[in-house]
Amino acid sequence: xxxxxxxxxxxxxxxxxxxxxxxxxxxxxxxxxxxxxxxxxxxxxxxxxxxxxxxxxxxxxxxxxxxxxxxxxxxxxxxxxxxxxxxxxxxxxxxxxxxxxxxxxxxxxxxxxxxxxxxx
Amino acid sequence: xxxxxxxxxxxxxxxxxxxxxxxxxxxxxxxxxxxxxxxxxxxxxxxxxxxxxxxxxxxxxxxxxxxxxxxxxxxxxxxxxxxxxxxxxxxxxxxxxxxxxxxxxxxxx
Numbered sequence: 005x006x007x008x009x010x011x012x013x014x015x016x017x018x019x020x021x022x023x024x025x026x027x028x029x030x031x032x033x034x035x036x037x038x039x040x041x042x043x044x045x046x047x048x049x050x051x052x053x054x055x056x057x058x059x060x061x062x063x064x065x066x067x068x069x070x071x072x073x074x075x076x077x078x079x080x081x082x083x084x085x086x087x088x089x090x091x092x093x094x095x096x097x098x099x100x101x102x103x104x105x106x107x108x109x110x111x112x113x114x115x116x117x118x119x120x121x122x123x124x
Numbered sequence: 125x126x127x128x129x130x131x132x133x134x135x136x137x138x139x140x141x142x143x144x145x146x147x148x149x150x151x152x153x154x155x156x157x158x159x160x161x162x163x164x165x166x167x168x169x170x171x172x173x174x175x176x177x178x179x180x181x182x183x184x185x186x187x188x189x190x191x192x193x194x195x196x197x198x199x200x201x202x203x204x205x206x207x208x209x210x211x212x213x214x215x216x217x218x219x220x221x222x223x224x225x226x227x228x229x230x231x232x233x
Contacts, residue, residue, distance in 0.1 A: 039222065048127075048227035049162075049170065049213050054220050063220045099169055109158030109217035110175025117169050 006030040008038075008100050010115035016090050016122050023086040024118045026100035033081040034058040037103035039111055040074060040085050044096040054103065055083060090122045128153065128214055128225035135231040141202040144228045146214030147195060152223060153216050154195040161190060161199045162213045164227075170213065174199060206232050 011025040026038065040052040053064040057076035064074070073086040083100055098118045101111035129147040136142040146159065153159055157177045162170035172181055174190035177197060187202045197216075201208055209232040214225040 037220065041224070048211075049164075049215075049224045051215075051222040051224055054222065065222070101170075103217065104175060106217070106219050107158070108176035108179070109156070109215065110160040110172055110179075110181075111162075111170075111215070111217075112172040112175070112181060114169040114171070 006102070006113055008102065008113055008115035010098075010100060010118045013119040014121070016120070017124055018092055018122055019089050020122075021086070021088050022090055022120065023084050024098060024120070026083040026085075026115050028081045028083070028102070031102070033076075034078055037106070038076065038083045039101050039103055040072075040083075041099045041101065042068075042096045043099065043117075049099075052085070052098075057081075057083065090120075092122050092124075094120060095122050096120060126223075128216060128223050130212075130214060130225035130228045132226070133229040133231065135233055136201075136204045137233050138204050138206060140204050141200060142204060142230065144199045144201075144212055144214075144230070146197040146199070146225050148197070148216055148223070149195055152218045152221070153192065153197050156216065156218045157192070158217045159190065159192065159197040160215045160217070161188075162215065163208075164211045164213065166210075201230070204232050208232055 039054045042050045052068045055062045076083045101114040104110040159177045161174040164170045178190045
């Protein structure tokens with residue numbers, strides 16, 4: 005079964021750093037793009053960026069360029085989303101998802117989501 | 125980079141059909157056949173229901189169908205059921221540039 009399992013909920017203070025994870029199983033991790041999306045409380049989905057674990061080619065949405073860092077570890081089939089200095093406005097649920105192909109589009113499956121709460 | 129445009133809400137009665145539109149531009153929806161649609165129930169992760177504009181993943185009901193005309197993609201749900209009540213998002217992935225729509229709340233009356 006193709007599956008993405010994300011790390012658990014986090015509670016952080018403004019200014020702290022954070023790295024959340026997305027572990028893949030059931031398919032060849034290095035041959036599919038993985039994307040990250042943000043969903044702020046009561047709001048819609050926002051695309052943050054994509055990474056191709058095979059060569060770590062990474063693309064960021066202009067809205068998130070410089071705000072987060074996306075990486076992948078082929079040895080553990082895990083993708084990461086990282087902040088160096090969190091803000092209260094980073095409070096949201098973050099999802100990872102596998103892109104079926106650039107020729108068809110479609111993200112499937114999705115991870116279960118990681119709730120990040122940033123509060124002083 | 126503007127999001128795709130969806131109606132904020134639509135509603136229908138059980139058994140009826142509804143259509144949700146998703147308007148982009150000639151740089152995304154109008155050029156690429158990579159529109160996908162997602163269903164999201166409260167507190168759950170999104171679920172892929174349409175990809176490549178018209179294709180259904182295995183296990184998705186054939187009551188869900190996708191289409192496109194010009195810069196606008198559409199999702200049609202026929203034979204509405206109460207469990208279809210959810211948020212629906214369109215997405216365009218023009219190669220590796222991705223945009224989501226703002227989402228549409230479907231209410232089944």
